[in-house]
Amino acid sequence: MARKNEKPEDLLDVAQVAARLTVSPSTVYRLIHEGTLPAARFGVRHGVRVRAGDVDRFEKGRKE
Template sequence: MRGLPEGQHLSEARFLTVAEVAVALRVSKMTIYRLVHSGELPAVRLGRSFRIPEPAVRDYLSRVLDATS
C-alpha cells in the first residue's frame, strides 16, 4: 500500500470494507477479493478481514478507465 497522501494524518484516513467496495463498484465481493489477492487493489489485512484505503479504489478506477480509453 502506498503511504498516506501528503499532509493527511492517519486519523483522517478512510478505509472501506470489501463489501463496501463491491457495492460501490457494483461487482461481487469475490471480484474484490480476487483484485486484492492479485495485488491489483492494495489492502490491509486486519485479522481475517481486509480494509481497502479509499484512495486505492480511486487509483484502481483511474487505471482501469485509462486502459479502456
C-alpha cells in the same frame, strides 16, 4: 496500511469496495489476491480493509 493522518472512514471493507466498483465481493478478493488492489487484514473480526484512495486510483485506471 493505515497512516497516522488517515481516518477510519477512509478505510473500506470488501462490501463497500464491491459496491463502489459495482462488482461482487469475490471479485474484490480476487483483485486483492492478484495484487491489483492493495489491502490489509485487520484481525479475524475486522477482515480486510482497502484505502478509499486506492479504490479511486483503481477506478481511474480502469476507465483509461
